[in-house]
Amino acid sequence: MDHLIFEVGLALVLIAAAGLLSAKLRFSVVPFYILIGMAVGPHAMKIWHLDFRFIESQPFIEFMGRIGILFLLFYLGLEFSVGRLIKSGKSIAVGGSIYIGINFTLGLIFGFASGFPAAEALIIAGITTISSSAIVAKVLVDLKRTANPETEMILGIIMFEDVFLAVYISILSGLVLSDSSSIGGVIVSALVALxxxxxxxxxxxxxxxxxxxxxxxxxxxxxxxVIFGALFLVAGFSETIHVAEAIGALLVGLVLAETEHAKRIEHLILPFRDFFGAVFFFSFGLSIDPLALGGEAVWLALIAVVLTLFGNFLAGMLAGRSAGLSPKASANIGLTIVSRGEFSIIMANMGKAGGLLPLLQPFAALYVLILAILGPLLTKESKHVFRLLDKIFKFKDPRKKKEEPKVLQKEG
Structure with a gap:
């Protein structure tokens, strides 16, 4: 561990440089953090002939990245509230079901249509269904959209995805990893998470x-x-019962947002959110091998990205419509949660542990990289994207139909 401090210091300087570059170019900072991590990761020496491997510090940097996810989701919870979430319970259940149903079906069809065996197709469906809660949280906070009407649905879908993930991992662990997984066990996992x-x-x-x-x-x-202890304790406990630690952090934030100390907590958490959040995206980049991003994986990833963009936009429009949101707000839902990240990598690693086709790893890495870069950009430019699509499809606002009779009555 002689060079741990030096390696961490080097990583922080590189992260800062990426942040300064993104600020100068006025782009989302997330892609820059990921790309700089990928450029200096364990495989970078083969490309640049420089020793940027972070041999001793990579496990520590990855742990700091996990802390970054907790702070990102905790802060997002603070910006929201339990009251708003409860009021939207029914619409969130409907919207979450729509989102999972569309994206999972498209992922499964894509897996089978690409000629993969059943186990690989199920892994691919999992990779393409679950969005990145860390990237979504970062984008919502950076763009100051936490108070937007569609944010309730976005947060609800993230939590709905976690219940789905708990059930799905239980099923796949039995099919792929050859563990015993009964229907009763799957039901118990879902009920425990919920x-x-x-x-x-x-x-x-x-x-x-x-x-x-x-x-x-x-x-x-x-x-x-006290605040940090509550955050880490609840997040850590949630992980032990197979609920993502990020969701545990989100729940703590939602609860504390109801207290009269919410503003003080936000002020306390803000610098930790920014620092550890940046380290998370850098560590995510370190995990991607640029040399593996080629061959058949490129075409598969590109097709999957197109399907995901279509599925997310469609799901967002339908979910938003079911909640009575405007077409613009509904489009924001689909464009905001299009990013893929940590959960997709977990699914790919499960396939690797189960001895499935090695193509899954480079496919997942490239697919995640493209959407991790494209997602924040689409979210930032969602207004322009919606205007362009609205000219083509002429979206109708369901709320105007309800208002029209009232206008006629006044005129009469």
Whole structure:
């Protein structure tokens, strides 16, 4: 561990340089963090003949990246609230079902149509269905869209995806990894994930008066310890019961957003969110081997990207319509959650552990890289994308139909 500090320092300088470049070019910073990580990752020496391998520090950088996911989702929860989420419960269930149904079906059809065996097709469907909660959180906060009407649906879909992921991983672990996985076990996994979320939300809201008293701490040091302790404890516990640690962090944020100390917590978390969030995207880039991004994987990834863009936009429009949102807000849903990331890589690694076709790894890496770069750009330019598509398809606003009779009555 002699060079750990030096390697971490080098990584932070590279991350800062990428951030400065993105600011100068006025582009989303996420793609730059990922690309710089990929450029100096473990395989970079073969390309540049320079020793940027981060041999000793890579596990530590990856751990810092995991912390970054927690802060990103925790802060997003703080910007939202449990009350808003509960009010949108029914529309979120409908929207989440629409999103999962469309994207999973397209992924499964794509896997079989590409000639993959059943197990590989199921892995591909998982890779193409689950969006990146970390990238979505980063983009929503950076673009200041946390108060937008469609954000309720976006957060709801992220949580809905996690319940689906818990069930799906339970099924695939039995099929791919040859573990015993009964129908009862799958049902239990789903109920545990859903029950945990509901319990935290309900108890958290009931406990708001108590939390207000407990958090009346003058010392910033003690206040930080209490908040960080709650965040890591709940996120870590959620992981032990097969609920993503990022969702646990989101739930803590949602609960604390109801307290009178929410603004103080936001001020405390902000620098940690930005610092560790940047490290997460850099560490994500380190995991991608640029030398493996070629051959048949390129065409498969490009086709999958097109299908995902279509599926996400369609799902966003339908989910938004079911919730009574405008076509523009509905388009924002599909364009915001198009990014793929950490969960897709988990699915690919499961295929590798199960001894499935090695093509899954480069396909997943390239697919994730393209959408991790394209997603934030589409979200930022969602207004222009919607205007362009609206000229072609002439989207109708369902709310105007409800308003028309009232206007006629006034005129009469």
């Amino acid at each position: 029950g945990f979320m509901l319990i935290v939300i309900i108890l958290g809201r009931k406990a708001t008066p108590l939390l207000n008293k407990v958090l009346k701490i003058r010392s910033n040091e003690l206040f930080s310890l």
